Amino acid sequence: MVEKNREHRDVRKLCELLGISRSGFYAWRSRVASARQKHDEVLKQAILEMHQGFRRAYGARRVHQVLRQKGLPCSVRRVSRLMKEVGISASTKGLYVWNPGRHEFYTSAGNILAHEEAPSKEGRHWAGDFTYIKTGTGWLYHAVVVDLFSRRVVGWSFSRKRNSELTKSALRMALLRENPPRGCLFHSDQGIEYAAHDYRDVLSTVEMRRSMSRKGNPLDNAMVESFFHTLKAELVHQQHFDSDIEAVARIVEYIEFYNRDRLHSGIGYQNPHEHVLACA
Known part of the structure; x- marks a missing residue:
């Protein structure tokens, strides 16, 4: 009885503070949740269950696409509101700032890709590049080959040395896997890692055509740059690698996720595997 009286006093003080009636407060507390509120709770639970692992990097738009694919109707605005309510956001938020007009795309005589039509299937256009990964034992170089139709990473390699062997290893892997x-x-x-005679010899042997960006304009190779941006934002900048072995294991795991599971805005919010199947 004492506890009940104390509760009534607390409620009365709260209602006076907020300027509402006690009857209105009790009516609100006993009111059954609306269908919209119930659906919000379902969406929140789905968001919390999904937003883990690499998907912690997903913002509202990609979360929205996943929810829709799971048969949960919602809007991007609603997803954004619910993500704020449960206190989660994309892990990439704030890492990069987009400056419109800062970069331009250029063409040159050697950039054959710029004059080609968009590929209609895999195996028509590939692109390669490499980046640096910091580990507890020093810098590790990571090279990839990306299929520009599916956005799939088809070959990769790692090395302590920056040379043509690094880039050739990624290409050889791609050739063995994809033919x-x-x-x-x-x-x-136009880096020496790709312009070296032995690298050109590998391309010539398998009868691949060569195309190179204008010197000093890495954004000519935008899709590979996009992969590295995503890799670093969603994995590399989120943790410390104690050793090369740990870095390689985690990056290879991420590549498998990127190829088979991650949604790509450039291919209609599908993952590369789904995109290839849908266009077959």
């Missing part, structure tokens, strides 16, 4: 048709275009920048 592209004759005439497949390979695009890269």
Whole structure:
């Protein structure tokens, strides 16, 4: 009885503070949740269950696409509101700032890719590049080959040394896994790792065409740059690698996720595997 009286006093003080009636407060507390509120709770639970692992990097738009694919109707605005309510956001938020007009795309005589039509299937256009990964034992170089139709990473390699062997290893892996048709275009920048005679010899042997970005304009190779941006934002900047072995294991795991599970805005919010199947 004492506890009940104390509760009534607390409620009375709260209602006076907020300027509402006690009857209105009790009516609100006993009111059954609306269908919209119930659906909000379902969406919140789905968001919390999904927003883990690499998907912690997903913002409202990608979360919205996943929820829709799971048969949960919602809007991007609603997802954004619910993500704020449960206290989660994309892990990439704030890492990069987009400056419109800061970069331009250029063409040059060696940039054959810029004059080609968009590929209609895999194995028509590939692109390669490499980046740096910091580990507890020093810098590790990571090279990839990306299929420009599906956005799939088809080959990769790691090395302590920055040379043509690094980039050739990624290309050899891609060739062994995919066996592209004759005439497949390979695009890269003009770095010595790709311009070296032994690298060009590998491309010539498998009858691949060469295309190179204008010197000093890495954004000519935008899709590979996009992969590295995503890799670093969603994985590399989120943790410390104690060793090369740990870095390689985690990055290879991420590549598998990127190829088979991650949604890509450039291919209609599908993952590369789904995109290839849908266009078959």
